Amino acid sequence: MTIHSWSPGNTYVQMNETFPYKRVVVTGGAGFLGRFIVKRLQSYAGAEVFAPRSADYNLVETTDIRRLLKDTCPDLIIHLAAVVGGIGANQKNPGKFFYENLMMGVQLIEQSRLEGIKKFVAVGTVCAYPKFTPTPFREDDLWNGYPEETNAPYGLAKKMMLVQSQSYREQYGFNSIFLLPANLYGPGDNFDLESSHVIPALIRKCVEARENGAAFVEAWGTGNASREFLYVDDCADGILRAAATYNESEPVNIGTGSEIRISALLEMIARLTRFEGEIRWQHDKPDGQPRRRLDVTRALEKFGFQAQVPLEEGLRRTIDWYESQAVGGAKLAVSQSHEA
Ligand SMILES: NC(=O)c1ccc[n+]([C@@H]2O[C@H](COP(=O)([O-])OP(=O)(O)OC[C@H]3O[C@@H](n4cnc5c(N)ncnc54)[C@H](OP(=O)(O)O)[C@@H]3O)[C@@H](O)[C@H]2O)c1
DSSP states (O other): OEEEEEEEETEEEEEEOOOOOSEEEEEEEHHHHHHHHHHHHHOOOTOOOEEOOOOOOOSSSSSHHHHHHHHHHSEEEEEEOOOOOOHHHHEEEEEEHHHHHHHHHHHHHHHHHHHSSEEEEEEEOOSSTTTTOOOOGGGGGGSSSBOOOHHHHHHHHHHHHHHHHHHHHHHHOOOOEEEEEOEETTTOOOOTTTTTOOOHHHHHHHHHHHHHHHHEEESSSSOOOOOOOEEEHHHHHHHHHHHHHOOOSSEEEEEEOOOOEEEHHHHHHHHHHOOOOOOEEESSSSOOOOOOBBOOHHHHHHHHOOOSSSSSHHHHHHHHHHHHHIIIIIIOOOOOOOOO
């Protein structure tokens, strides 16, 4: 596998290194982010990668977790499995999102410790940050307030993996790290309007409006909230760099360090999808967290990660992918949108 390492002086060096773990379990490895991580891992000749499906191993259940660890004997676990979604999905499922994400994380880390797994990579979320964190969000501000209400149960459940990682390193010397990716987007994202995040929802609305000759699209909220978006394969790169070389207690943001207002994002998506109609904002729908932008200096300093794909380029790739799927017959009916 190719690891890009960073040396002091801000000079990027690209070199071939050996990925230090041979047997890797990627929970949620068949999901949106997981597929990019698994693909990168498979390109490393020595790695044996196992991506368990929920139908075979329900990771909410301790017995299934124990069975997974016995069946696969991993050196490294990258834990991505989660129940996730946009604002609407979070509002509908606060209990499920809290319970299942909490139980998966807490039990996987405990069973991994008991089995003597060499390293555990816990993937958290920007939703763990307090609602009114000053931007850019610094990792040291993670505990300075309650998260935005619509995604607090999800964000807090995942944030418990940070507490567990830190306390297990202190008491047991267990090597677990905690990463906080920004909002992701890219080819293969979830375009189901009942559960999708904001970028796929807006792409789908614009493409369908263009195809149907609709005069307008409707979008949730005021458009004034801002978000940081990370291209999914950049996120995979950041997680694998951290998996390979970062072995400390402090949480680390994985992002681009730039934010965009949702209104500007929608204008960009409308231009790239060639939708020329009107945009109507649904002010009775929530905006979610007012602003999101991460401080990304720690990831650069600790494991040389810097995002590579600019937003417009990433959106082009995502739209191309979506349109190729739609042409292939996967075009979906318009329904109520749920955005984040
Ligand atoms: N997408 C984002 O914008 C974003 C941003 C920040 C952080 N993250 C984090 O990144 C990770 C991956 O997100 P994603 O967008 O790739 O999600 P995703 O596409 O929904 O994939 C999640 C995967 O989790 C698995 N899973 C769910 N419940 C399970 C269970 N009970 N047992 C075993 N596996 C289970 C599913 O496996 P099956 O397919 O086999 O059912 C699914 O493929 C999550 O931890 C998420 O919190 C995502």
